[in-house]
Amino acid sequence: MRDVVIGIGFVIAGVVTIYTAQQFPTLPSLQFGPSLFPSIVGGGFCIGGAVLMLSGMWQRHRGADQMMQSDLQAAERETTEFETTEFEAIEFETTTFETSTLSASELEGAEPPSGKISWAMILPPLMIVFYVVASPYIGALFAMIIIMFSLMMLRKTVLYVAVAASVGVSLAIYFIFSHYLLVPLPQGVLLGGNLPWML
Amino acid sequence: MDALINGFALVLTLDTMLVIIAASLFGIFVGAVPGLTATMAVALLVPVTFYMDTTPAIAAIVSTSAMAIFAGDIPGTYLNIPGTPASAAYVTESYSLAKKGRAREVLGINLVCSVFGGIFGTVILIVVAQSLAEVALQFSAFEYFWLAVLGLSCSIFISIGSKTKAFLSLLFGILLSTVGLDMMSGAPRFTFGVPDLMAGVNFIPVMIGMFALNELMNYYSSKSEKKTINIVATDSVFHNVPKHTKRYWRNMLRGSSIGTLIGALPGAGADIAAWIAYAVGKSRSKDKAKYGTGHIEGIVDASSANNSGLSGAWVPALVFGIPGDSITAIVIGVLYMKGMNPGPTIFMDGSGLIYALFIVFIIANLMMLPIGYMAIRLSKFFILTPSRVLMPVILCFCIVGAFAINNSIVDVWIMLVIGLVAYVLAVNGFPMAPAILGLVLGSTVENNFMSAMLRTGGDLTSFFARPISAGLGIAVIVLWCSPLLVKAYRYQQSRSARASS
Numbered sequence A: 001m002r003d004v005v006i007g008i009g010f011v012i013a014g015v016v017t018i019y020t021a022q023q024f025p026t027l028p029s030l031q032f033g034p035s036l037f038p039s040i041v042g043g044g045f046c047i048g049g050a051v052l053m054l055s056g057m058w059q060r061h062r063g064a065d066q067m068m069q070s071d072l073q074a075a076e077r078e079t080t081e082f083e084t085t086e087f088e089a090i091e092f093e094t095t096t097f098e099t100s101t102l103s104a105s106e107l108e109g110a111e112p113p114s115g116k117i118s119w120a121m122i123l124p125p126l127m128i129v130f131y132v133v134a135s136p137y138i139g140a141l142f143a144m145i146i147i148m149f150s151l152m153m154l155r156k157t158v159l160y161v162a163v164a165a166s167v168g169v170s171l172a173i174y175f176i177f178s179h180y181l182l183v184p185l186p187q188g189v190l191l192g193g194n195l196p197w198m199l
Numbered sequence B: 001m002d003a004l005i006n007g008f009a010l011v012l013t014l015d016t017m018l019v020i021i022a023a024s025l026f027g028i029f030v031g032a033v034p035g036l037t038a039t040m041a042v043a044l045l046v047p048v049t050f051y052m053d054t055t056p057a058i059a060a061i062v063s064t065s066a067m068a069i070f071a072g073d074i075p076g077t078y079l080n081i082p083g084t085p086a087s088a089a090y091v092t093e094s095y096s097l098a099k100k101g102r103a104r105e106v107l108g109i110n111l112v113c114s115v116f117g118g119i120f121g122t123v124i125l126i127v128v129a130q131s132l133a134e135v136a137l138q139f140s141a142f143e144y145f146w147l148a149v150l151g152l153s154c155s156i157f158i159s160i161g162s163k164t165k166a167f168l169s170l171l172f173g174i175l176l177s178t179v180g181l182d183m184m185s186g187a188p189r190f191t192f193g194v195p196d197l198m199a200g201v202n203f204i205p206v207m208i209g210m211f212a213l214n215e216l217m218n219y220y221s222s223k224s225e226k227k228t229i230n231i232v233a234t235d236s237v238f239h240n241v242p243k244h245t246k247r248y249w250r251n252m253l254r255g256s257s258i259g260t261l262i263g264a265l266p267g268a269g270a271d272i273a274a275w276i277a278y279a280v281g282k283s284r285s286k287d288k289a290k291y292g293t294g295h296i297e298g299i300v301d302a303s304s305a306n307n308s309g310l311s312g313a314w315v316p317a318l319v320f321g322i323p324g325d326s327i328t329a330i331v332i333g334v335l336y337m338k339g340m341n342p343g344p345t346i347f348m349d350g351s352g353l354i355y356a357l358f359i360v361f362i363i364a365n366l367m368m369l370p371i372g373y374m375a376i377r378l379s380k381f382f383i384l385t386p387s388r389v390l391m392p393v394i395l396c397f398c399i400v401g402a403f404a405i406n407n408s409i410v411d412v413w414i415m416l417v418i419g420l421v422a423y424v425l426a427v428n429g430f431p432m433a434p435a436i437l438g439l440v441l442g443s444t445v446e447n448n449f450m451s452a453m454l455r456t457g458g459d460l461t462s463f464f465a466r467p468i469s470a471g472l473g474i475a476v477i478v479l480w481c482s483p484l485l486v487k488a489y490r491y492q493q494s495r496s497a498r499a500s501s
Helices: A002-022 A036-107 A119-154 A159-180 B002-011 B014-032 B038-049 B054-071 B073-079 B085-099 B103-136 B141-157 B163-178 B203-221 B241-247 B249-264 B270-284 B296-312 B314-320 B326-337 B353-377 B379-384 B387-406 B409-427 B433-456 B460-464 B467-500
Strands: none
Touching: A002 A036, A036 B163, A036 B433, A119 A159, A119 B203, A119 B387, A119 B409, A159 B387, B002 B054, B002 B353, B014 B038, B014 B054, B014 B073, B014 B353, B014 B379, B038 B054, B038 B203, B038 B326, B038 B387, B054 B073, B054 B103, B054 B296, B054 B326, B054 B353, B073 B085, B073 B103, B073 B379, B085 B103, B085 B270, B085 B296, B103 B241, B103 B249, B103 B296, B103 B314, B103 B353, B141 B163, B141 B314, B141 B433, B141 B460, B141 B467, B163 B409, B163 B433, B203 B326, B203 B387, B203 B409, B203 B433, B241 B249, B249 B270, B249 B296, B249 B314, B270 B296, B296 B314, B314 B326, B314 B353, B326 B433, B353 B379, B387 B409, B433 B460, B460 B467
8 A cells, every 4th residue: 555655656756856857958969968867767756656556556456355355265275275285385495585585674674564653753853853943042062962861761761861871972972073073063042152162 | 015005004003093993893882783784883974084084084984884794793693683684694593593502602603704704805805906997997988877877777686675666766866866066067956946955965964864864763663672681691702613614614705705796786785695695505505404493504604795795895886986885885975075086096096095995904804803702792781782872862963963064954954854755765665775876876877978978969879889888788788688588587487397297
């Protein structure tokens, strides 16, 4: 089901890309120019998205079919049991590698499509938005302390560990980047832009 | 000879050695925490290496990645959870052996195989890269175009899972590479009026978003984080290593060769190398039945392969500027930032930098022995560092790191957007490696294509006019037709089988 939605998403993205690319100028000596590659990518998005969409629909269709036929199959299974087990034994040898590689991709962090996803995944992006919005006012140091502390508490860290870790590590990161690597991290207007080591 | 001495002088300084040690410790940490990958370690490291000289910067990347790939075996052995995807191939073997009280023995052989694989890959890199560079000197826009296309195609065909998804992932990367001023006409593309986007999408925030933010979101979407070790390890780390290496030296050699080769293919890194080496090792083994129940032989092949893959990936990266895996994709970005153009000329400039790089590889891999030994003895400390404390720290690192590259808040937004897109794609089974390759090679393909077209006035046949170019072009076409050929072959075989039965 998700594949269908993502496929549609890619097709739309492809159309938008091609439309945007049409407005780029062409080179005088050639028939094409800066718009060529974005248009190819847009076309690819459309084709790939359509394939994904259709295969997703087909799989869903087949899935529904299988549900209906499962009763029928159960009856049939008894008669064909011997054949299938033998078939499976042969099949097993050839597919071990494929299945093992498949499980690799799952281990990389991809949740199985059927798995329910917790909304807590939105926390890191929200914290980044918070940093971007808040750091000009409260400064990078305090923004980092707040981010670390709240995230740690959300995962039920012991209070004193959370306080010590968030303050200690924020100070360390702030010091390394602003003092040692000379990155102008926002200091914020809260302390008048005067933290002791940033003279 | 002068260049070699220069190389030694560049590496054997206190700074560089300290960087190697610090980077190795960092690598162990990231590798040993499940959910944090070696690529993520390198992506987080880049903002810091940005402020270093070239040699220590490369040393930091090499030692971090090598150490992280080894350290991925530690939680694999103790918890049955691979620390990095590259260790996934043999966790069952390691964990079964650990349950029998042989955890340290397993990690000892892992360590030795990793060091051997890493050095094997380096030797290949030293030998092959130099001679390939001489061939590459004759390349022009036509050859580079085909080479980049070949690399991009490889990344699709070698990917795991749906090829359509790999293809879309690749296109996404190429689209990102087109953002910014067009090289030929100077027309702005997809910049949406943001001046920071004129120079193109910065590479490092994209990497941080794709590999770090994505993983962080994964972590927060999962509920449980129980990590308890029920395994007692009191056995000796190195006691049985001579016995195993004597018995399985062929596996070490084979695993390392497979790893180097797979690593050198664009888009395939240490994880795929480990899977393939494991599968090949199993099919060639005398005791296949023991596989999956805790068999040292299964570990030897794959454990050598993932580290040699790491070194192998540097061959195309240095010679052609085409990354072999996502880590070398980052490295290419770093080299450009340091004003070095990856390509054959890097071998000819006589500054000794290339020798320094080779020496760094050897030292970083040898350094794995003592540091890895320490890590094995202190395994529990590394594994039990609570993720709930570590993950928020990494998030802050991501933000500050993305900002630090250009001191621009736009880069933080880029990281955020890319992270969100990558998360949605990765959760739905899209591989990330093709996207990275598309981003790195997209402009190579486009610029070489356009400059070739301008030179020949739009004559497409000129791509087949030079011998090497034609050869590469045909290789690309064959590669694209290969699924059809395989299908036709299988169909033919099944038909003949049916006919005979």
